[in-house]
Amino acid sequence: MNLFPVYPLNDVTIVRAEGARVFDEQGRSYLDFYGGHAVISIGHRHPHWVKRIEDQLGKIAFYSNSIKLPIQEELANTLGRVSGKTDYQLFLCNSGAEANENALKLASFHTNRKKIVAFKKAFHGRTSLAVAATDNPSIVAPVNQTENVSFLPFNDVAALTEYMSAHGSSVAAIILEGIQGVGGIHVASPAFLKAVRQLCDQHGSVFIADSVQCGYGRSGHFFAHDYSGETADLYTTAKGMGNGFPIGGVLISPKFKASYGMLGTTFGGNPLACAAALAVLEVMENDHLISGALEKGQYLMTELSKIPGLIGLRGMGLMIGFDLPEEKKDLRKKLLSDHRIFTGEAKPNTVRLLPTLTITQSEMDELITAVRTLMQ
Numbered sequence: 095m096n097l098f099p100v101y102p103l104n105d106v107t108i109v110r111a112e113g114a115r116v117f118d119e120q121g122r123s124y125l126d127f128y129g130g131h132a133v134i135s136i137g138h139r140h141p142h143w144v145k146r147i148e149d150q151l152g153k154i155a156f157y158s159n160s161i162k163l164p165i166q167e168e169l170a171n172t173l174g175r176v177s178g179k180t181d182y183q184l185f186l187c188n189s190g191a192e193a194n195e196n197a198l199k200l201a202s203f204h205t206n207r208k209k210i211v212a213f214k215k216a217f218h219g220r221t222s223l224a225v226a227a228t229d230n231p232s233i234v235a236p237v238n239q240t241e242n243v244s245f246l247p248f249n250d251v252a253a254l255t256e257y258m259s260a261h262g263s264s265v266a267a268i269i270l271e272g273i274q275g276v277g278g279i280h281v282a283s284p285a286f287l288k289a290v291r292q293l294c295d296q297h298g299s300v301f302i303a304d305s306v307q308c309g310y311g312r313s314g315h316f317f318a319h320d321y322s323g324e325t326a327d328l329y330t331t332a333k334g335m336g337n338g339f340p341i342g343g344v345l346i347s348p349k350f351k352a353s354y355g356m357l358g359t360t361f362g363g364n365p366l367a368c369a370a371a372l373a374v375l376e377v378m379e380n381d382h383l384i385s386g387a388l389e390k391g392q393y394l395m396t397e398l399s400k401i402p403g404l405i406g407l408r409g410m411g412l413m414i415g416f417d418l419p420e421e422k423k424d425l426r427k428k429l430l431s432d433h434r435i436f437t438g439e440a441k442p443n444t445v446r447l448l449p450t451l452t453i454t455q456s457e458m459d460e461l462i463t464a465v466r467t468l469m470q
Contacts, residue, residue, distance in 0.1 A: 191219025
């Protein structure tokens with residue numbers, strides 16, 4: 095049996111990882127400035143993360159959510175404290191798409207409405223409704239197509255206000271990323287986030303903050319949306335939540351009333367996943383990684399801004415993007431082939447930087463030097 099091709103593959107075979115480095119079968123080191131789509135939040139194989147999972151494996155790896163699992167409560171309490179959302183409830187699942195799927199479902203249950211507002215260049219996942227709210231028709235199968243999702247321009251307060259004036263009474267939710275990741279690192283403005291909050295309140299709609307890629311401290315705030323001072327009704331999270339161990343979640347505000355059977359999951363919140371997620375939060379707290387992400391991001395932005403030719407440098411914390419002129423469109427490939435540095439991309443010529451929050455000064459300087467060399 096062959097693997098079903100999903101992505102075009104780089105001709106690199108990674109067999110080991112540590113910190114901000116990955117290593118191929120020949121022992122060559124690569125600097126990881128992508129973290130597998132912003133997944134590696136506290137560094138590959140962080141010792142505390144490894145021990146947490148090993149210790150849990152020695153106790154119990156899995157059982158049904160039909161019994162009490164104290165580690166789930168420990169995770170909920172810790173996440174509430176670190177994120178500042180102490181009065182929210184937590185639904186645990188396995189991925190970002192699953193988190194968004196359940197958040198959209200909750201919004202529809204809560205409002206008894208069908209319509210969803212999403213935005214141009216949004217990416218919310220590949221499952222049924224999450225992919226319908228993703229602005230990429232090439233990955234939306236016919237069975238996923240629906241008239242219930244409307245796409246509006248990102249950061250356009252006037253367009254959103256006009257749409258909600260006409261259709262607000264039928265809108266179950268407005269869903270948006272605090273910083274669009276796959277869309278090319280576009281930061282939601284404070285004015286836009288404030289408008290989303292105000293319009294949701296005005297029309298009885300639910301504000302869903304997709305923090306799957308931009309959450310967990312990456313922006314220098316626990317959730318990227320937080321910098322606006324506004325609060326969402328639902329926060330979705332995954333990627334950096336487990337540092338590579340699959341886990342996702344929905345933080346649910348007190349306005350939502352639970353009922354048995356409304357949501358459910360087999361593997362969500364399993365003890366191993368909870369152990370991994372607790373390790374991430376403990377390292378983030380102990381090592382002050384959230385404030386560190388803001389400081390490191392400012393350093394990267396300052397140094398990258400000095401390199402001639404980079405276009406539209408943007409981002410927040412350790413979620414940074416820039417565009418390339420056409421003659422330098424192969425820079426990302428050359429970073430990998432010539433300098434052994436992994437980065438991300440967005441079409442057509444955007445480079446995305448999503449390193450571990452534990453990235454060091456010397457590792458940042460290594461990237462900056464390589465980009466400067468390739469832009470000459």
